[in-house]
Amino acid sequence: MSAFELSELPEEEERHRKRAPWGVIALVLLTGLALIRNGSGEFDVGPPQPAQNAAADSPVPGTGFAGAPDALPFSAAERVMIPAIRVDAPVTPVGLDADGWVTAPPPEDPNLAGWYTGAVSPGEKGTSVIVGHVDNSSGPAVFYGLGSLKKGNRIEVRRKDRKTAVFEIYGVEVFAKNSFPGDRVYGSKGTPELRVITCGGGFSKQNGYDGNVVVFARLAEVR
Numbered sequence: 001m002s003a004f005e006l007s008e009l010p011e012e013e014e015r016h017r018k019r020a021p022w023g024v025i026a027l028v029l030l031t032g033l034a035l036i037r038n039g040s041g042e043f044d045v046g047p048p049q050p051a052q053n054a055a056a057d058s059p060v061p062g063t064g065f066a067g068a069p070d071a072l073p074f075s076a077a078e079r080v081m082i083p084a085i086r087v088d089a090p091v092t093p094v095g096l097d098a099d100g101w102v103t104a105p106p107p108e109d110p111n112l113a114g115w116y117t118g119a120v121s122p123g124e125k126g127t128s129v130i131v132g133h134v135d136n137s138s139g140p141a142v143f144y145g146l147g148s149l150k151k152g153n154r155i156e157v158r159r160k161d162r163k164t165a166v167f168e169i170y171g172v173e174v175f176a177k178n179s180f181p182g183d184r185v186y187g188s189k190g191t192p193e194l195r196v197i198t199c200g201g202g203f204s205k206q207n208g209y210d211g212n213v214v215v216f217a218r219l220a221e222v223r
Contacts, residue, residue, distance in 0.1 A: 047134050048148035049174055049200055049213070056171020056216040069222045071192045072123035075161035077115035080130055080196075084153040085145035091130065091157075093117045107133055110141040119186075122157040123165035123219060127186050127193045130157070134198040134209070143198035147172065147213045155194060155217050167194045167217035174200045174211045185214055192219035 077091045094103045094114035105112040113132040120126035133141035155167045175181060185195055194217045201211025 046203065047140070047144050047146070047198075047200060047213075050147045050172040051150075054150060054172040056173060068191065068219060071125040071219070072121075072159070072163060072165060072222065073161075074121050074124055075159040075163065076117075077122050077128075077130065077157050078160055079158040080113050081156040081158070082149070082153070082196075083156075084149055087142060087145070089113045089132070089142045091115045094131065102129075102131060104131060104133060107136045107141075110136055110138065113142055120192075122159065122167075122194055123163070123192050123222065125190070125192055126188045127195060128157075129186070129195045129197065131197045134200065134213075143196065143213075146196060146198050146215060147174065147200055149215055154220070155196060155215070157194070164223040165192070165194075165219055166221035166223060168220040169215055169217045171216035172213070173216075174213050176201065176211050178210075180212065185216075189218075193217065194219075 076093065079089065080091050081088045089111045091113045092105055092115070094105065095117050097103050102116055103114070105114040110133065113130050115122070116129040116131065120128050122128040122130070132143040134144050134146070135141050149169055149172050151169055151171065153169045155169065157165045157167070159165060175185070194215075196215040196217070198213050199209035199211070200213035201209055203209050
């Protein structure tokens with residue numbers, strides 16, 4: 001059964017989601033997971049990296065924005081929009097491959113993001129995750145500009161139920177893959193949150209990118 005077929009069957013999705021608790025994926029990442037393994041990094045100017053003052057706040061667990069909307073029920077992600085960096089991309093379900101890696105969208109399509117189905121859907125209580133390539137052999141890809149985002153920028157995720165979950169960014173950071181803080185990135189804050197992730201940091205032809213850019217965001221609006 002393909003990932004697309006899985007998204008068409010809510011009961012199957014629910015069982016699949018429960019089989020992959022955060023502790024498992026965090027452990028995979030802490031062992032040095034290269035989320036996007038084939039970014040080329042061969043351009044004259046590399047992707048923007050997060051500013052020091054963009055580091056994530058430390059919210060009190062179980063709290064969110066004043067007047068934040070209630071969590072939504074489960075519904076698959078269909079599209080992600082980030083107006084500040086002109087991202088408007090379809091979303092495909094992704095899971096884990098045979099080696100325990102988070103699979104990335106096909107690199108041939110530069111304007112495609114992936115929603116990790118082993119976590120909650122965007123807008124549900126907990127931490128949802130969307131991943132995408134920073135570049136491919138042809139040039140910049142969907143999340144090339146991720147590192148330039150700032151606190152207060154918004155990310156919109158359109159869901160299969162036709163609702164749009166709008167998240168406000170409260171941090172943008174780059175983490176080395178060999179010391180990726182899985183618990184901090186993926187741990188539930190008790191409210192609906194979103195992480196958007198791509199490759200970043202330094203680049204070498206031998207090892208690719210040595211880090212991951214991570215955007216931290218909280219649910220701020222439902223449309």
